[in-house]
Amino acid sequence: MTNNKTPVLSVRGLKQYFKSGFGRNRLVVKAVDDVSFDIYRGEVFSLVGESGCGKTTTGRTIIKLYEPTDGEIYFLGKRISAGYASLKKEIRDIKKKKNPNDLPRILELRKEIEARKADTKKENRELLKKMQMIFQDPVASLNPRMVVKEIIAEGLRIAGEKKDKVITNRVYEMLNTVGMLPEHASRYPHEFSGGQRQRIGVARALAPSPEFIIADEPVSALDVSIQAQVINLLNDLRQQLGITILFIAHDLSVVKYFSDRIGVMYYGKLVELADKDELFRNPLHPYTRSLLSAVPLPDPRYEKKRKRIPYDPAIHNYSTDLPELHKIKDNHFVYGNKIEIENYKKELKD
Numbered sequence: 001m002t003n004n005k006t007p008v009l010s011v012r013g014l015k016q017y018f019k020s021g022f023g024r025n026r027l028v029v030k031a032v033d034d035v036s037f038d039i040y041r042g043e044v045f046s047l048v049g050e051s052g053c054g055k056t057t058t059g060r061t062i063i064k065l066y067e068p069t070d071g072e073i074y075f076l077g078k079r080i081s082a083g084y085a086s087l088k089k090e091i092r093d094i095k096k097k098k099n100p101n102d103l104p105r106i107l108e109l110r111k112e113i114e115a116r117k118a119d120t121k122k123e124n125r126e127l128l129k130k131m132q133m134i135f136q137d138p139v140a141s142l143n144p145r146m147v148v149k150e151i152i153a154e155g156l157r158i159a160g161e162k163k164d165k166v167i168t169n170r171v172y173e174m175l176n177t178v179g180m181l182p183e184h185a186s187r188y189p190h191e192f193s194g195g196q197r198q199r200i201g202v203a204r205a206l207a208p209s210p211e212f213i214i215a216d217e218p219v220s221a222l223d224v225s226i227q228a229q230v231i232n233l234l235n236d237l238r239q240q241l242g243i244t245i246l247f248i249a250h251d252l253s254v255v256k257y258f259s260d261r262i263g264v265m266y267y268g269k270l271v272e273l274a275d276k277d278e279l280f281r282n283p284l285h286p287y288t289r290s291l292l293s294a295v296p297l298p299d300p301r302y303e304k305k306r307k308r309i310p311y312d313p314a315i316h317n318y319s320t321d322l323p324e325l326h327k328i329k330d331n332h333f334v335y336g337n338k339i340e341i342e343n344y345k346k347e348l349k350d
Contacts, residue, residue: 007074008212008244009039009062014071015083016054016061031057033268034071036325039212039246044238046247046255048291049265055248056136058265059214062246063133067120075131075212082116129159132205136217138197142189148175149185152204159208174203178233195226202233206241214246219254231258252295256280261331264288267313270325274332284334284344287311316340 016032032054039045047055060066061081062073068083087109094102132155135141142151152171161167172182178199189197198218205213215234219227231254237243249255255262255276262279264272264287272285283289290311296303316323321337328334334344 006041007038008041008076009246010072010074011038011058011062012036012072012074013086014058014061014073015069015085016057016066017069017085030268032061035265035268035270036071037263037270037273039244041244042238042242043260044245044247044258046249046259046262047265048250048252048255048262050250050291053265054268055250055265056216059133059216059246059248063131063214064128072116076127078127079116079119080128082119084113084116087113087116129155129208130211131214132208132210132212133214133216134198134201134205134218136220138194138201139189141201142197144189147186147188148200151189151200152185152207155204155208170207171203174207177206177237178203193226194222195229198222198226198230199233202230202237206237210243212244212246214248216248217250220249220251227254234258252292264291269335271335272333273325278332282332282348284328284332284347285336286315 014032014035015030018029018031020027020029035054035058037045047058049055057066061068064081068081070083070085072079072083073081091106091109094106146154149168149171152174153167156167156170161170171185175182175184180196180199180203184192184196189200192200201218218234219230222230234245235258238245247255247258259276261273261275263270264279264285266287272279272283272288274282279288280292283292286309290309293307293309297306316336318337321339323335323337323340325333325335326341328341328344328348334341336344
């Protein structure tokens, strides 16, 4: 459970848009669209949703594999990344009005844009090495031409460690931590099973002693027994080392077992956010209900009677009343307009 209410990571109005094509045929894909949340020290915060909803893009943007289109990301109290599309749009809108009194606001916006650019370009190795990522595909994320020792040591070298003895000892320590042996250090990735390769990925992420790990569907490519091993490993490491985890998945049975809080994403939007028990007990957004109704249970009697709840986005009318993420109760937020939010609150009272 959460040790205290100190945010390790704060995401504010995060947008990640991708553009393709040229001229009139140019398309804008809103992979992540105005997402905000906090992750507190010592907890596991899970992002769930169907494939293509923006979970992985959110994680990659947080760790700076992508530069955000808009919004801000704070890690350990410092802004590590920021986009400024909305600020540029506001400047263009002000210029169209041609009002001289708006000049101070333009200067203020330009100053903020420069500040955000500076934070994006600034390289703080000591801060960023405290954030690591475990990738979804253990085959694609490990260099087939490098032995395990070099794969794990690479992060240490990038972080500035130069002593070979220190690096070797750390590699062996990490292999032992994830349940592998020192002799595995001299082998190549193709010599291991899928579960072992994912353990190597975990060891690589742990090597620089991070405080925060983004686990991007780390068990989706593994069979059920190996999934349990990797999840139990992450759980043990979390308790032993006090690591905070952003867990990205769409297997809700795994998420229910592993998480403290859960955020549900749909088409780039965060549609519901709540504590694990609260979300499974009182799902409010129609998409969350649809998602939970699809979770299979190893009980043939239950499965025979289980009814899927379809979700149709057309049920929402946002033509006049635009939706936002509203607080329904403590630690429970739902995306909707004013009418929908009132209905959700009535449902909780009933």
